[in-house]
Amino acid sequence: MSSNKGVVVLGSTGSIGRQTLDVIAQHSDRLHAVALACGTRVAEMEGQAARFGVQHTAVGADAALGLIGLDDADIVVNALVGSAGLRASYETLAAGKTLALANKESLVVGGDLLMPMAQQPGQLMPIDSEHGAIYQCLLGEDPREVSCLWVTASGGPFRGRTRDELAQVTASDALAHPTWTMGPKITIDSSTLMNKGLEVIEAHHLFDMPYERIQVVVQPQSAIHSMVEFADGSVKAHLGTTDMRIPIQFALSYPERWDAPVEPLDFRTLGRLDFAAPDTDTFRCLSLARQAGAVGGTLPAAMNAANEVAVAAFLRGDCGFLDIPACVEAVMSSHDTQPVESVDQLEGVDAAAREAACRFLSSVHVA
Numbered sequence: 026m027s028s029n030k031g032v033v034v035l036g037s038t039g040s041i042g043r044q045t046l047d048v049i050a051q052h053s054d055r056l057h058a059v060a061l062a063c064g065t066r067v068a069e070m071e072g073q074a075a076r077f078g079v080q081h082t083a084v085g086a087d088a089a090l091g092l093i094g095l096d097d098a099d100i101v102v103n104a105l106v107g108s109a110g111l112r113a114s115y116e117t118l119a120a121g122k123t124l125a126l127a128n129k130e131s132l133v134v135g136g137d138l139l140m141p142m143a144q145q146p147g148q149l150m151p152i153d154s155e156h157g158a159i160y161q162c163l164l165g166e167d168p169r170e171v172s173c174l175w176v177t178a179s180g181g182p183f184r185g186r187t188r189d190e191l192a193q194v195t196a197s198d199a200l201a202h203p204t205w206t207m208g209p210k211i212t213i214d215s216s217t218l219m220n221k222g223l224e225v226i227e228a229h230h231l232f233d234m235p236y237e238r239i240q241v242v243v244q245p246q247s248a249i250h251s252m253v254e255f256a257d258g259s260v261k262a263h264l265g266t267t268d269m270r271i272p273i274q275f276a277l278s279y280p281e282r283w284d285a286p287v288e289p290l291d292f293r294t295l296g297r298l299d300f301a302a303p304d305t306d307t308f309r310c311l312s313l314a315r316q317a318g319a320v321g322g323t324l325p326a327a328m329n330a331a332n333e334v335a336v337a338a339f340l341r342g343d344c345g346f347l348d349i350p351a352c353v354e355a356v357m358s359s360h361d362t363q364p365v366e367s368v369d370q371l372e373g374v375d376a377a378a379r380e381a382a383c384r385f386l387s388s389v390h391v392a
């Protein structure tokens with residue numbers, strides 16, 4: 026790999042993609058963009074390509090796959106949204122390139138396939154701030170001495186609400202996230218706590234940790250990005266400013282650390298750090314995701330597809346907030362779980378679960 030690494034940005038027009046380009050611009054002596062892919066905002070991507078001198082672009086997840094094998098592509102940032110990103114993660118690892126992974130759905134759906142392919146240290150770098158935090162807490166540690174991972178959660182915009190109150194909330198209420206500005210799908214997932222459920226499954230795969238040793242704790246200030254507890258009771262926490270460019274940069278700079286143009290955390294003005302247990306009775310998606318993860322096999326893929334369909338329907342105003350967990354639960358209960366075998370198989374499971382989710386949503390919303 027040359028000292029100036031070539032980066033493919035899949036999902037360059039999204040929240041993570043744009044911030045990845047910010048990091049590349051900031052470190053043009055160490056990184057350059059070699060290819061970009063997007064879904065619909067083609068004019069914006071062309072503007073990015075012109076600004077960064079990028080010659081290769083693609084529209085759509087299938088076309089994006091063609092960028093991974095480019096000779097000067099050292100790192101692929103997978104910032105696509107949803108299970109559409111699975112094959113890109115797979116092809117990146119199969120090509121022996123570094124995968125900087127924001128697309129958590131890849132690991133939720135295909136962790137059993139992807140993790141055995143990522144055997145070189147640093148070949149699969151998480152971009153999710155929680156997993157980046159855990160990754161850093163584990164550096165230099167013996168994994169056998171880890172007793173528990175603590176994944177922190179902001180609690181989302183509806184923390185403290187009752188189920189009756191949640192029945193009335195709209196997509197625009199849910200899009201007002203208290204601490205992070207993100208794409209619409211992950212913002213809704215944060216408000217249902219499904220995002221934390223997906224992250225628990227992601228942590229299970231990335232760090233080879235049994236589910237009973239992965240805890241979720243609400244930390245409303247989002248200053249602690251996650252923690253690792255060790256056999257002697259010591260706990261290491263990762264703190265920092267809530268700016269996704271920091272975990273994105275770490276995924277690209279590892280094993281080095283580079284300067285970042287972000288305001289450092291000022292502990293004198295931080296005031297307080299609060300902690301609480303998540304309300305899993307009201308926000309059922311977290312428990313459903315844990316359940317899917319614990320059963321394993323193809324169930325997380327079915328669960329994830331149902332969630333994607335329900336979230337898209339909620340964003341369009343076609344279903345209520347509480348229909349999201351109801352849809353996920355209905356699809357999970359009718360799924361015939363099999364061991365994971367291949368990307369083709371998982372794409373089939375994804376498609377069938379999407380159909381089941383659509384049938385469920387149309388049955389509860391018959392005009």
Ligand SMILES: NC(=O)c1ccc[n+]([C@@H]2O[C@H](COP(=O)([O-])OP(=O)(O)OC[C@H]3O[C@@H](n4cnc5c(N)ncnc54)[C@H](OP(=O)(O)O)[C@@H]3O)[C@@H](O)[C@H]2O)c1
Pocket residue numbers: 035036037038039040041042062063064065066067084085086087089103104105106107109127128129130152153154205206207208209210211269
């Ligand atoms: N945002 C965050 O702070 C954050 C933090 C941690 C993890 N993540 C994860 O990072 C991923 C991306 O999140 P995001 O918030 O950046 O989402 P986003 O703002 O919605 O961006 C998604 C990107 O993917 C592109 N895209 C979607 N479907 C595509 C397809 N079929 N083919 C090609 N491109 C496609 C979109 O293109 P167009 O917009 O042009 O259609 C856009 O560039 C998600 O898995 C999310 O969970 C995000």
